[in-house]
Amino acid sequence: MNPNSAPRTIRILSTDVEVTGIQFHSGKVKQGEIFVAIPGMKSDGHDFIEQAIESGAAAIVGEKPFSGLPVPYFQVTDAREALAQLTAQYYDHPSRRHIMIGITGTNGKTTTAYLLKHIIECSGLRCSLIGSVVNSINGHDIPSLQTTPDVLQLQKWLAESQDEVVVMEVSSHGIHQKRILGITFDYVIFTNLSHDHLDYHGSIDTYYLTKQQLFDHLKPQGEAVISSLGFWGQRLLDHLLSTNKKVKTFGGSENNDLHIAPAYSASTEEFRFCDGTHTATIKIPLPGTYNAWNVGAAWLTGLQLGIRSERIQQALSSFPGAPGRFEMIPHPIGAKFIIDYAHTPDGFEQFLKTLHGQKESRIVHIFGFRGNGDPSKRRIMLDISVVWSDEVILTLDNLGGRDKESMLLELQEMIQRTGASKCKLIEDRTKAIEYAWLHAREGDQIAITGKGRENYDQSFELPSRTDPETLDYLLQYQFHV
Numbered sequence: 001m002n003p004n005s006a007p008r009t010i011r012i013l014s015t016d017v018e019v020t021g022i023q024f025h026s027g028k029v030k031q032g033e034i035f036v037a038i039p040g041m042k043s044d045g046h047d048f049i050e051q052a053i054e055s056g057a058a059a060i061v062g063e064k065p066f067s068g069l070p071v072p073y074f075q076v077t078d079a080r081e082a083l084a085q086l087t088a089q090y091y092d093h094p095s096r097r098h099i100m101i102g103i104t105g106t107n108g109k110t111t112t113a114y115l116l117k118h119i120i121e122c123s124g125l126r127c128s129l130i131g132s133v134v135n136s137i138n139g140h141d142i143p144s145l146q147t148t149p150d151v152l153q154l155q156k157w158l159a160e161s162q163d164e165v166v167v168m169e170v171s172s173h174g175i176h177q178k179r180i181l182g183i184t185f186d187y188v189i190f191t192n193l194s195h196d197h198l199d200y201h202g203s204i205d206t207y208y209l210t211k212q213q214l215f216d217h218l219k220p221q222g223e224a225v226i227s228s229l230g231f232w233g234q235r236l237l238d239h240l241l242s243t244n245k246k247v248k249t250f251g252g253s254e255n256n257d258l259h260i261a262p263a264y265s266a267s268t269e270e271f272r273f274c275d276g277t278h279t280a281t282i283k284i285p286l287p288g289t290y291n292a293w294n295v296g297a298a299w300l301t302g303l304q305l306g307i308r309s310e311r312i313q314q315a316l317s318s319f320p321g322a323p324g325r326f327e328m329i330p331h332p333i334g335a336k337f338i339i340d341y342a343h344t345p346d347g348f349e350q351f352l353k354t355l356h357g358q359k360e361s362r363i364v365h366i367f368g369f370r371g372n373g374d375p376s377k378r379r380i381m382l383d384i385s386v387v388w389s390d391e392v393i394l395t396l397d398n399l400g401g402r403d404k405e406s407m408l409l410e411l412q413e414m415i416q417r418t419g420a421s422k423c424k425l426i427e428d429r430t431k432a433i434e435y436a437w438l439h440a441r442e443g444d445q446i447a448i449t450g451k452g453r454e455n456y457d458q459s460f461e462l463p464s465r466t467d468p469e470t471l472d473y474l475l476q477y478q479f480h481v
């Protein structure tokens with residue numbers, strides 16, 4: 001981090017120390033930097049202290065007792081917490097210089113972040129974005145590797161950003177691993193909570209409580225902007241009110257600060273938004289009731305920022321979409337391919353229900369499961385797909401370190417368990433997409449979910465091709481060639 005910067009003095013446990021940077025990976029330590037040793041899930045940073053010192057570490061921070069080191073050692077009770085606080089201090093608490101907006105929830109963070117950034121920019125303010133698809137700082141785009149980056153990267157971007165507003169997606173991993181400690185927020189948005197990441201958090205209750213912690217990071221005058229829908233939204237609302245936080249809600253009730261309702265019962269695209277003084281019926285930029293909630297989250301936050309509803313409505317009419325979220329690619333025969341990042345049971349249900357609502361012909365659904373994702377959601381997702389789709393094609397997604405043969409076996413067993421003749425397995429993702437392309441019929445909606453525009457690992461070869469341009473595009477989109 002910042003190897004060429006002039007040394008800065010930071011205070012560690014009431015001692016002033018001059019450092020040129022901070023690291024939590026021993027392999028990255030340079031002369032004059034602090035190394036923070038973190039006991040992790042796979043290894044223990046304390047085992048790498050010697051390596052860090054050999055690389056020039058000026059001081060070490062860790063949780064375990066150490067003596068006799070050739071550089072100062074500071075023992076703390078929580079190394080992740082110390083890392084976050086020291087980094088915020090090193091960069092002089094950059095979150096205080098921005099209007100900070102954090103977005104959490106199982107689904108909808110990226111879509112809401114893109115919508116909100118667009119609304120903010122249309123209102124004349126500059127806006128940084130930190131999230132799953134791209135990080136945009138001072139108008140420069142940096143491909144994303146994580147939803148919430150590590151604390152060093154995060155504070156560095158906040159320090160570099162000259163943008164008035166920063167919109168950032170906050171994952172439950174980011175909260176749990178204290179990547180956002182040292183950041184205070186003006187607004188925190190909650191979209192929803194449903195089954196995901198139970199392999200990491202252990203239970204949905206713990207998962208919820210982790211997300212709830214983000215609201216402790218609100219500045220004293222800060223406001224929560226939440227969906228009060230469903231059990232978790234209601235629980236969060238009760239919690240925030242009982243802790244005297246300022247809260248604004250969006251949802252389907254007239255008691256909500258922003259009331260959202262379909263313009264007519266069967267509509268997947270036209271919704272009415274009422275903020276108490278202004279009512280507008282609009283065609284939302286992405287279809288589906290769930291996207292109306294995402295629009296609502298962005299709209300209500302825009303209002304809190306002082307942007308008028310009329311202006312928000314105008315901004316929405318020019319929203320270019322969020323990459324890999326309900327993105328349509330036409331097929332020459334009159335079918336549509338839709339790429340979507342649905343990767344949770346609720347995401348599947350919402351997305352497929354929306355396709356069903358605009359059904360002209362068949363729904364063909366191609367998807368797989370990330371090898372290192374929560375395994376407990378896989379069967380539920382397949383069952384949902386079987387309910388809503390006319391043909392289900394399971395294929396491989398990113399293996400994430402998982403053995404390919406065991407993943408294929410799991411997929412085969414899952415198909416057998418459903419007993420549904422509409423399910424088939426085409427292990428090669430390219431072939432699965434080609435199969436759907438070649439068998440497309442007029443009016444078909446062919447959904448490819450998962451992966452989306454990820455920059456993550458990909459172990460499949462893309463064959464050289466002579467097919468129509470759009471199929472190439474579709475494959476490139478899925479494979480990043």
Ligand SMILES: CC(=O)N[C@H]1[C@@H](OP(=O)(O)OP(=O)(O)OC[C@H]2O[C@@H](n3ccc(=O)[nH]c3=O)[C@H](O)[C@@H]2O)O[C@H](CO)[C@@H](O)[C@@H]1O[C@H](C)C(=O)N[C@@H](C)C(=O)N[C@H](CCC(=O)O)C(=O)O
Pocket residue numbers: 024025026027037038039040041042043044045046048145146147148149150171172173174177
């Ligand atoms: C599963 C997970 O979340 N892992 C995080 C965790 O890693 P860990 O505990 O396994 O670390 P470890 O490998 O045991 O190492 C322990 C410590 O020793 C250090 N070390 C290790 C080796 C060495 O040679 N030298 C050294 O100093 C490491 O830097 C680390 O600080 O702690 C590390 C920081 O200390 C994180 O970087 C790492 O996030 C990884 C990179 C990650 O990508 N996690 C994913 C799951 C994640 O965060 N995803 C969410 C989105 C989820 C979603 O919604 O889909 C995200 O925000 O992106």
Ligand SMILES: Nc1ncnc2c1ncn2[C@@H]1O[C@H](COP(=O)(O)OP(=O)(O)OP(=O)(O)O)[C@@H](O)[C@H]1O
Pocket residue numbers: 105106107108109110111112132147169191192290291293294324325326340341342343346347348350351
């Ligand atoms: N409000 C919502 N409720 C339920 N499902 C949603 C909602 N918004 C989006 N989805 C579904 O979840 C998918 C992922 O959406 P999005 O990327 O906006 O969420 P996310 O929270 O950022 O997820 P991730 O952090 O994993 O990227 C969408 O492609 C869509 O299928």
